[in-house]
Amino acid sequence: MTATTIETDPAHAYPGYLQSLEEADEYAAVEVALGLLEAGVPAERVLLDLVAPAQAEVGERWARNEWSVAQEHAATHISERVVAAVAGYANPRPTRGRLVVACLDGEWHALPPRLVAEVLRLRGWQVTFLGASVPAAHLVSYLHRYDAHAVLLACALPMRLPHAHRMIEACRRSDVPVVVGGRGFGDDGRWARRLGVAWAPDAPTAADLVADERALRRVPPTQLDHLADDEYASLVRRRGELIDSALADLRERVPAVHDYTPAQLDSTISDLGYIIDFLAAALYVDDATLFTDFVGWLVTILTSRGVPAGAVGLTLEHYGQTLRDFPRAARFLDGGRALVSAAGRPRR
Numbered sequence: 001m002t003a004t005t006i007e008t009d010p011a012h013a014y015p016g017y018l019q020s021l022e023e024a025d026e027y028a029a030v031e032v033a034l035g036l037l038e039a040g041v042p043a044e045r046v047l048l049d050l051v052a053p054a055q056a057e058v059g060e061r062w063a064r065n066e067w068s069v070a071q072e073h074a075a076t077h078i079s080e081r082v083v084a085a086v087a088g089y090a091n092p093r094p095t096r097g098r099l100v101v102a103c104l105d106g107e108w109h110a111l112p113p114r115l116v117a118e119v120l121r122l123r124g125w126q127v128t129f130l131g132a133s134v135p136a137a138h139l140v141s142y143l144h145r146y147d148a149h150a151v152l153l154a155c156a157l158p159m160r161l162p163h164a165h166r167m168i169e170a171c172r173r174s175d176v177p178v179v180v181g182g183r184g185f186g187d188d189g190r191w192a193r194r195l196g197v198a199w200a201p202d203a204p205t206a207a208d209l210v211a212d213e214r215a216l217r218r219v220p221p222t223q224l225d226h227l228a229d230d231e232y233a234s235l236v237r238r239r240g241e242l243i244d245s246a247l248a249d250l251r252e253r254v255p256a257v258h259d260y261t262p263a264q265l266d267s268t269i270s271d272l273g274y275i276i277d278f279l280a281a282a283l284y285v286d287d288a289t290l291f292t293d294f295v296g297w298l299v300t301i302l303t304s305r306g307v308p309a310g311a312v313g314l315t316l317e318h319y320g321q322t323l324r325d326f327p328r329a330a331r332f333l334d335g336g337r338a339l340v341s342a343a344g345r346p347r348r
Contacts, residue, residue, distance in 0.1 A: 008039045010049035018054050021075040029078050030085045043090040044122050047083065047115050048203060055079050055111055063297075065304040079111055087118050094126035097149035099210060100176075102130035102139055104155050104164055112182060113154035119203035120210070125149075136167045143174045150177045150210045152200075155184030158191065158294070159277040162232070162284045165195045165224075177216045179209055186290075194285045196222030224284075231326045232283040235276065242322060243272045249318045254311065271298065275315060279329060288332045295336040299343050313340040 013032050020028035036046050058075045061067040067075075101117040103110055110132035117129040128146070130139065143151060151171050155164050161184065171178050181200045185192040192199035196219055200206035209215055227233075235242075247269060251257045260268065275298070282291035295316070299309045320333040 008036070008041055010036060010041065010045055014050060014054065017050055018057060021054060021058060021078055022071075024071075024074045024078065026078045026081055029082050033082045033086055034089060037086065037089050043086050044119055044203075046086050047118055051079055051082055051086075052112075052115055063301060063304070065301075076111060080114065083111070083114055083118060087121070090122060092122050092124065094121070095124040096126065096211075098126045098128065098146060100128050100130060100139075100143065100146070100148045100151045102134040102151065102153060103132045104153060104160055104167055105133055105135045106160060106163065107154065107156055107184075108132045109154070109156040109182075112156070113152070116152060116154070116181065116203040116206055120152075120207055123207045123211075125207075125210070136170050139167070140170050140174055143171060143176050148176050150179055150216060152179045152181065152206060152210070154182045155180065156182050158184045158186070158290050159274065159281045160184055161191055161195070161281045161290075165284075168195060168197050179206055179216070181206060191285045191287065191290070193220050194223045194287070196220050224286075226286040226328075227284065229328070231328050232280055235280050235283060235323070235326065235329060239273070239276050239280075242276055242319065243269060245322060246272045246275075246315050246318050250311070250314065253314055271302075272315060274298070275312075275319065279319070279332060282332050283328055286328070288335050291332045292335045292339050295339050296343070299340060303343075309340050309343045313337055316340065 013036055017029055017032045033046050037043060058072055062072040099120055101113050103113055114129060117127045121127045153167060168178050179198045179200055180192050185199055189199035198209060200209050278294040279291050282288060299312055303309055316333050316337045320330055323329045
């Protein structure tokens with residue numbers, strides 16, 4: 001293996017780049033990226049084959065409790081600096097129309113859509129990246145002010161799908177085509193299809209889609225007739241009440257909760273709320289896997305931090321009893337409890 005091969009292959013540069021993130025060495029990370037560019041590697045490959053997979057690994061290390069929140073934030077900041085350095089080095093001039101890229105209101109995972117924005121810019125588009133957590137009213141106002149060819153919305157968390165749908169419809173009322181992306185719409189885009197919106201799994205696909213006027217305007221039909229049963233709306237109205245009752249139930253059944261520190265109590269309340277929010281999103285798109293996938297993720301996160309899976313099971317049981325008059329919600333909760341029970345069984 002020659003030095004030249006290493007310098008011109010993002011896969012070979014990846015271990016050193018990841019180490020620079022681990023050591024919070026911004027200068028080394030930028031040097032790796034610029035070294036690839038100077039060796040003739042296209043900027044798009046540096047972004048998609050180096051920065052993107054490294055950032056995905058950063059998230060996995062946090063999930064496995066190998067890295068702290070502080071380490072994850074530091075690595076993300078460095079990756080953002082690397083993206084800026086790559087963009088500055090390439091410095092493309094726009095030859096096509098304006099695209100707007102933004103995160104949903106409440107979405108703070110801005111690096112993935114920033115990568116999409118830079119790939120689109122490299123493809124010749126004039127791109128306005130609005131960043132994290134853009135309120136719908138502000139986005140629509142911006143679209144009215146500027147003549148955008150399309151708007152691309154990012155969603156990392158499926159629990160925000162109901163809000164995403166409202167934001168999508170608001171953009172459409174401005175007569176601007178919408179493309180969505182991110183894990184929040186499902187790995188295969190199935191929840192985007194349920195909401196009746198064009199979906200792109202990655203930056204190159206997004207670039208191809210916005211370049212095809214007919215495909216961009218070809219919107220699949222919305223599939224939300226199930227919302228007529230009012231389970232989603234009723235659950236959202238009862239969110240605060242459900243969290244309070246679940247916390248009271250935990251205090252009664254798990255004496256250790258009384259000794260929680262304020263930080264532990266805040267985390268517990270947040271988790272109780274997340275369970276309701278993901279359940280509501282699952283009801284919105286009528287897909288139990290949205291909820292059970294979240295439960296599996298939550299169990300993995302909590303057990304890696306010393307919290308037994310049974311604690312999640314107790315909460316799902318309480319919510320199931322409280323929501324026994326909600327047939328779809330009760331079925332989704334039963335699926336979550338079955339998953340927790342399987343996770344808690346000793347392996348043979």
